[in-house]
Amino acid sequence: MLPALSYAYDALEPYFDKETMEIHHAKHHQTYINNTNDTLKSLPVFANxxxxxxxxxxxxxxLDKKNIVRNNAGGHANHSFFWKILKQGTVLQGELKNAIERDFGSVDTFKVVFEKAAATHFGSGWVWLVKKDEILAVVSTVNQDSPLMGKxxxxxxxxxxLGLxxxxxxxxxxxxxxxxxxxxxxxxxxxxxxxxxxxIYT
Structure with a gap:
């Protein structure tokens, strides 16, 4: 099921525009869900x-179903996370800010590293801030892959x-x-x- 957004499509204006948000959520994300559900009809052990x-x-x-599940369930998972990580008016502080400063030297340096990874990624994909073994790192994945899929x-x-x-x-x-x-x-x-x-959860 397509997760409902906790905000209106125009809530992220002027940075993320209403039309893109509506198409991205209601069309692109819904397609990943539809394709995943169709595939899982023949894989009941994974369906729930x-x-x-x-x-x-x-x-x-x-093997014959792996790529379609990878691409579409990956798209569903990535977008479900993406909608939650978007909101105007919040502030980086506390333990996460301290960890970013510890692992990148400063918040500004972290942003430079993240922006470079996103700008230089060839083709479609995602850029992530991930936590692994208590250390933060910036990584990228192709298409609809997620770090959760494993190396x-x-x-x-x-x-x-974070994910972009x-x-x-x-x-x-x-x-x-x-x-x-x-x-x-x-x-x-x-x-x-x-x-x-x-x-904090991890």
């Missing part, structure tokens, strides 16, 4: 798993604290080819409260 659990069990999915599948691992969608469908209506402008706008809509709760 929470999507984040499902993508951590891809090594158990039959053998996604090329990296860790528990996502860098598929063109996430920004092209407003920013066209100006991916860096979109990336920089992200800092205005990060839900630092949600990020902090994920950091």
């Amino acid at each position: 798993l929470p999507v984040e659990d499902l993508i951590q069990k891809l090594d158990q999915v039959p 053998a599948i996604s090329g990296t691992s860790g528990y996502p604290i 969608d860098i598929w063109e469908h996430a920004y092209y209506l407003k920013y066209q080819n100006r991916r860096l402008d979109y990336i920089k706008s992200f800092w205005n809509v990060v839900n630092w409260d949600e990020a902090a709760s994920r950091f």
